[in-house]
Amino acid sequence: MLRDRTAELEAQLQRLTAKKDQLEHETQTQTPAPEQPAPEGELAGLRQKLAELTDTAAAVDRELAAREATARAKGEVLAVLQQFDGRCPLAPGLITCSLSGSQVAELAASLQSQTEAASQELTDLRTRAGQLQAQKKTAQGSIGDLEQELARRERARQELRTLAADIERTDQELGQAKQELACWTETPPGGEPDPGTMDSLQQGITRGREILRRLQLAEYGHQQSAQLQQDLQTLQHETAIAEHLVKALGPDGIRKGLLGARLAEFTNQLNDQLAATTEGRCQLAWQDDFTPQVTSHGHTLPLKLLSKSEQLRVGIAVQAAVARMAGLNFLAVDEVDMLDQDNRDLLTGALLTVLDQFHQVLLFCTVGEAPPPNPGLPGVKVFWVQDGTVREIKDGQPPGRTGADEQSE
Numbered sequence: 001m002l003r004d005r006t007a008e009l010e011a012q013l014q015r016l017t018a019k020k021d022q023l024e025h026e027t028q029t030q031t032p033a034p035e036q037p038a039p040e041g042e043l044a045g046l047r048q049k050l051a052e053l054t055d056t057a058a059a060v061d062r063e064l065a066a067r068e069a070t071a072r073a074k075g076e077v078l079a080v081l082q083q084f085d086g087r088c089p090l091a092p093g094l095i096t097c098s099l100s101g102s103q104v105a106e107l108a109a110s111l112q113s114q115t116e117a118a119s120q121e122l123t124d125l126r127t128r129a130g131q132l133q134a135q136k137k138t139a140q141g142s143i144g145d146l147e148q149e150l151a152r153r154e155r156a157r158q159e160l161r162t163l164a165a166d167i168e169r170t171d172q173e174l175g176q177a178k179q180e181l182a183c184w185t186e187t188p189p190g191g192e193p194d195p196g197t198m199d200s201l202q203q204g205i206t207r208g209r210e211i212l213r214r215l216q217l218a219e220y221g222h223q224q225s226a227q228l229q230q231d232l233q234t235l236q237h238e239t240a241i242a243e244h245l246v247k248a249l250g251p252d253g254i255r256k257g258l259l260g261a262r263l264a265e266f267t268n269q270l271n272d273q274l275a276a277t278t279e280g281r282c283q284l285a286w287q288d289d290f291t292p293q294v295t296s297h298g299h300t301l302p303l304k305l306l307s308k309s310e311q312l313r314v315g316i317a318v319q320a321a322v323a324r325m326a327g328l329n330f331l332a333v334d335e336v337d338m339l340d341q342d343n344r345d346l347l348t349g350a351l352l353t354v355l356d357q358f359h360q361v362l363l364f365c366t367v368g369e370a371p372p373p374n375p376g377l378p379g380v381k382v383f384w385v386q387d388g389t390v391r392e393i394k395d396g397q398p399p400g401r402t403g404a405d406e407q408s409e
Helices: 002-029 039-082 101-183 195-249 254-278 308-326 341-353 403-408
Strands: 282-286 292-296 299-302 330-333 360-363 382-386 389-393
Touching (some): 002 101, 101 195, 254 308, 254 341, 282 308, 292 308, 308 330, 308 341, 341 360
Parallel strands (some): 330 360
Antiparallel strands (some): 292 299, 382 389
């Protein structure tokens, strides 16, 4: 094993050294001559030159724009002069021009010559601007090439440093392997080993046993790692199953799906009844956790923050919707005296509209000493309860009285 390891390290050291030598040779061949500037200095010079070209091009562009504006102005004046008819160009119907035709022609000829001279200067300036742009493009390309070359050289230097570190590490490992190999000295044939050889062999045996112990520990660790990996996969599988169950049985799972199938119809019936008892001021909606939220007068509040009378009307609407959907067709409402007269009228009117949907509707109310009159509505009866006795009120008569009693009085 040591011999094989030594041979492998020697071959690896040779490969690394050959690669390092080749890379150093390539780097040296690409190093500029002493009379040539270094790439870094050349790059700085090119960048300075590019900045100068940029400034010069900007100045030429400004001069070109100014001269073009002047040429356009002169051209407009020349066009006006060439059409001169003896009247003032500014106010032809009011002012007579003092210039004669020959003077105007002379002025137009002077402007014409100036315009022609300026045209040649403009052409030269445009040519100069194009040349500067071409020089800028060339300088930018050279800068890009030099930056790529410098980056490549930096990568080569980094690779050389890495190779040097690998060579040093491999050389150290090779020295250790050779030193350990020297301890395994073979016994000469036909003779007894000397004490030094025996000590070396004993040390080799001790090291070999230590290696075997470490191998056994490594094998045990590998087995433990494999078992732990298997346990981890099992736990991950169980966790995935548990997550599916949590999702299915959680608030957004099967329960929400089953409730959502009928909750819309239930909410519609509830809100219809609630709107009838509140003149459309209140509407109920459900949160994700099925907590009711009531919107009243443009404000959304939890049910527990509503007033007692509002809670009563919401409770009546919920009870009516549950009774209809469950098929009970029975409704009993207590503490109706909590509502003022207007809201009692709304409640009575709302229940009368759905009276045919229930077998029986009971309203309980404390009214004081004076019994209420019977309104005489079809299907509606009024009862007076006092001292455990229930008496029906008919035709607006007090409890316990009849028409015969009134006639006797």
